[in-house]
Amino acid sequence: MSVQPVKFYQVGSWAAGNRLLRPEDRSVQADPQRANSLTSGHRACQGCGEALGARYVLDTASRVTNGRIVAVNATGCLEVFSTPYPESAWRLAWLHSLFGNAAAVASGVAAALRVRGDRDTRVIAQAGDGGTVDIGLGCLSGMFERGDDVLFVCYDNEAYMNTGVQRSAATPPAARTTTTPVVGAVPGNRFGQGKDVPRIAMAHRIPYVATATVADLRDLEAKVAKAIGLRGARYLHVLVPCPLGWGTASGDTIRIARLATQCGLFPVYEAEDGTVTATTPIRRQVPVEEYLKAQARYAHLFAPEPRRDLIDAIQAMADHNIDEYKLLDGE
Amino acid sequence: MLRQIEGSRAVAEAVAACRPQVIPAYPISPQTHIVEALAELVSAGSLAPCEFLTAESEFGAMSVAIGASAAGARAYTATASQGLLFMVEALYNASGLGLPIVMTVANRAIGAPINIWNDQSDAMSQRDCGWIQLYARDNQHAADLHVLAFRLAEQLSLPVMVCMDGFVLTHAVERVDVPDQSTVDAFLPPFAPRQVLDPGDPVSIGAMVGPEAFTEVRYLAHLRNLDALERIPALAKEYGALAGREVPGLVTPYRMVDADIAVVALGSVLGTLADAVDSVRADGIRAGVLGITAYRPFPFEQVRQALRKVRRVVVLERAFAVGVGGIVSADVYSAIRTPLWTVVAGLGGRPVTAGSLRGMLREATTDRLKPLTFLDLDHDRVRRELRAVGGAR
Numbered sequence: 001m002s003v004q005p006v007k008f009y010q011v012g013s014w015a016a017g018n019r020l021l022r023p024e025d026r027s028v029q030a031d032p033q034r035a036n037s038l039t040s041g042h043r044a045c046q047g048c049g050e051a052l053g054a055r056y057v058l059d060t061a062s063r064v065t066n067g068r069i070v071a072v073n074a075t076g077c078l079e080v081f082s083t084p085y086p087e088s089a090w091r092l093a094w095l096h097s098l099f100g101n102a103a104a105v106a107s108g109v110a111a112a113l114r115v116r117g118d119r120d121t122r123v124i125a126q127a128g129d130g131g132t133v134d135i136g137l138g139c140l141s142g143m144f145e146r147g148d149d150v151l152f153v154c155y156d157n158e159a160y161m162n163t164g165v166q167r168s169a170a171t172p173p174a175a176r177t178t179t180t181p182v183v184g185a186v187p188g189n190r191f192g193q194g195k196d197v198p199r200i201a202m203a204h205r206i207p208y209v210a211t212a213t214v215a216d217l218r219d220l221e222a223k224v225a226k227a228i229g230l231r232g233a234r235y236l237h238v239l240v241p242c243p244l245g246w247g248t249a250s251g252d253t254i255r256i257a258r259l260a261t262q263c264g265l266f267p268v269y270e271a272e273d274g275t276v277t278a279t280t281p282i283r284r285q286v287p288v289e290e291y292l293k294a295q296a297r298y299a300h301l302f303a304p305e306p307r308r309d310l311i312d313a314i315q316a317m318a319d320h321n322i323d324e325y326k327l328l329d330g331e
Numbered sequence: 332m333l334r335q336i337e338g339s340r341a342v343a344e345a346v347a348a349c350r351p352q353v354i355p356a357y358p359i360s361p362q363t364h365i366v367e368a369l370a371e372l373v374s375a376g377s378l379a380p381c382e383f384l385t386a387e388s389e390f391g392a393m394s395v396a397i398g399a400s401a402a403g404a405r406a407y408t409a410t411a412s413q414g415l416l417f418m419v420e421a422l423y424n425a426s427g428l429g430l431p432i433v434m435t436v437a438n439r440a441i442g443a444p445i446n447i448w449n450d451q452s453d454a455m456s457q458r459d460c461g462w463i464q465l466y467a468r469d470n471q472h473a474a475d476l477h478v479l480a481f482r483l484a485e486q487l488s489l490p491v492m493v494c495m496d497g498f499v500l501t502h503a504v505e506r507v508d509v510p511d512q513s514t515v516d517a518f519l520p521p522f523a524p525r526q527v528l529d530p531g532d533p534v535s536i537g538a539m540v541g542p543e544a545f546t547e548v549r550y551l552a553h554l555r556n557l558d559a560l561e562r563i564p565a566l567a568k569e570y571g572a573l574a575g576r577e578v579p580g581l582v583t584p585y586r587m588v589d590a591d592i593a594v595v596a597l598g599s600v601l602g603t604l605a606d607a608v609d610s611v612r613a614d615g616i617r618a619g620v621l622g623i624t625a626y627r628p629f630p631f632e633q634v635r636q637a638l639r640k641v642r643r644v645v646v647l648e649r650a651f652a653v654g655v656g657g658i659v660s661a662d663v664y665s666a667i668r669t670p671l672w673t674v675v676a677g678l679g680g681r682p683v684t685a686g687s688l689r690g691m692l693r694e695a696t697t698d699r700l701k702p703l704t705f706l707d708l709d710h711d712r713v714r715r716e717l718r719a720v721g722g723a724r
Binding site: 067070084085095108146148226 | 352353380381382384385386387388390392394395397398399400401402403404405420421424428515528529530533534535536537538539540541645654696
């Protein structure tokens with residue numbers, strides 16, 4: 001008799017399905033009355049992590065606010081696949097202006113709501129990693145510093161996917177993109193110190209900063225609900241795998257996102273007023289190899305010659321995160 | 332009430348009387364006095380409810396205005412020069428989305444070399460960004476144009492740029508009848524946006540438009556912009572009647588009735604030109620001036636009518652297109668289709684003196700003016716520089 005691999009939903013109480021929960025504890029998505037803020041029929045790729053993340057973020061915000069939200073969107077995949085004129089997949093008040101100004105536009109919306117005496121409607125700005133960590137960082141920092149009443153959500157898929165997988169400042173070391181090709185002694189993206197925008201956000205001492213992934217959607221929902229309940233500038237950084245850019249199977253998006261957290265490369269935590277207040281512990285640490293091997297953007301680390309040196313360097317980054325955020329201490 | 336007042340203060344008070352609701356600002360000379368005055372008024376609570384936001388850049392400031400306007404607030408900002416250029420992407424966005432933002436441009440040169448003084452290179456560089464552009468001839472005109480601009484913008488759902496010469500107007504103290512609250516309230520109704528970001532009635536604003544409809548979108552924007560040519564004279568008349576003075580709308584002719592030679596210009600130089608015209612007329616030169624207030628949309632018909640009897644046309648340019656020559660000249664030429672002279676003058680704050688203008692008029696009348704002339708050009712310096720770099724011309 002062959003051994004059946006254990007399925008995720010069988011591994012223990014933490015993965016309890018909705019059926020076992022009281023109705024009020026169930027996921028927003030389990031509710032037939034969910035807002036469907038980003039409704040079906042849009043043009044995202046199969047397995048798009050960003051589409052999934054955005055739907056959860058906005059449906060949760062919709063539920064918490066009784067539908068009183070305005071979303072401001074940066075240019076990028078999310079904007080392009082959701083609003084090819086004359087269609088729109090948005091079932092909420094939505095504005096797209098430019099690539100680099102989502103935070104500032106959202107500040108303007110929030111100011112307008114205040115002067116019009118609307119205290120109920122909440123403003124969410126959303127952008128990909130390019131629109132957040134690169135071209136949008138100036139406006140984002142201004143929004144943080146002024147303390148404008150905006151929740152900014154970055155859907156990080158670690159490159160400019162909309163324009164065809166070019167490197168961004170959020171692209172991890174050794175990853176292949178079309179502008180960091182696999183040539184030379186250090187193939188793919190360079191090893192550097194990176195640009196850690198959640199930490200940059202924390203340095204502004206805004207009331208709330210959190211990271212999340214589409215692997216743990218309940219956690220994402222909880223963080224959105226918490227963030228929406230606060231006032232001032234808030235920041236949520238969501239890891240959203242991109243099957244096209246990462247070279248992964250469409251059905252693997254959730255698994256890849258989970259591996260990113262389980263290996264330590266993507267620490268999941270919350271910070272209030274500039275201090276980390278909670279981390280999601282790694283229950284079962286996996287070597288980074290397991291995460292890297294699943295993605296074609298890292299294929300050059302394993303063939304034709306295994307690049308142990310580079311894999312070790314990436315493992316060191318994961319170990320550093322585990323150490324810094326004490327990700328194994330929860331077990 | 333007539334007051335001796337700085338141009339920037341007069342404009343700030345006129346803007347304040349228009350009851351703006353969101354004012355994002357980023358400092359750049361020579362616009363700063365306007366937003367400083369508004370910051371003071373907002374802080375004092377005399378504009379409530381109104382939010383004053385200090386943006387992290389001009390790009391951010393215009394973006395805040397975009398968000399505020401789309402969410403139904405009357406939005407205003409001011410900038411100049413490099414700041415206007417740093418906003419460019421957002422300028423096209425504001426007009427494309429049809430957001431009735433009003434902005435003052437305190438006209439200033441563009442570097443390099445860095446230069447904080449007045450010319451109109453900044454606004455001229457953005458003549459095609461889809462905004463309506465109005466140019467003030469003096470500070471009374473500047474104050475009045477802002478009131479008109481809000482009403483025009485909101486009628487057409489288009490952004491309006493009110494251009495006033497930096498320093499020459501913004502920092503000049505002169506007699507201005509600052510629009511009072513009751514006059515402005517009678518003229519300018521509360522902002523009723525064409526569409527608004529409202530969770531109760533959600534719309535998607537800023538969709539992606541492909542080849543199948545983009546041309547039509549642009550054409551419709553053109554028609555909407557042209558609508559201003561009908562609206563501006565009517566609004567100027569209506570507002571002028573309320574304010575009890577004449578408010579120049581599309582164009583302002585001066586001694587054009589019997590003119591042989593006309594000088595076309597925009598902005599504060601119109602006053603000096605009128606002086607120069609008066610004095611050369613004493614010498615028997617029948618000169619006149621055609622001031623253009625509405626530069627975008629361009630009032631082709633009014634320009635054609637005003638210039639139909641003159642024999643010579645000189646266009647005085649406070650900016651120019653490197654590699655081409657005149658900017659306004661091209662528009663005037665396409666209105667009248669007869670040869671004209673382009674005179675580039677007053678770049679980077681060089682004074683345009685009545686004396687130079689008189690000389691220019693005399694040369695033009697006797698056909699000694701070159702088709703493209705740079706007024707008061709220091710030919711010696713140019714020759715020295717050309718020799719130093721081995722220049723061909």
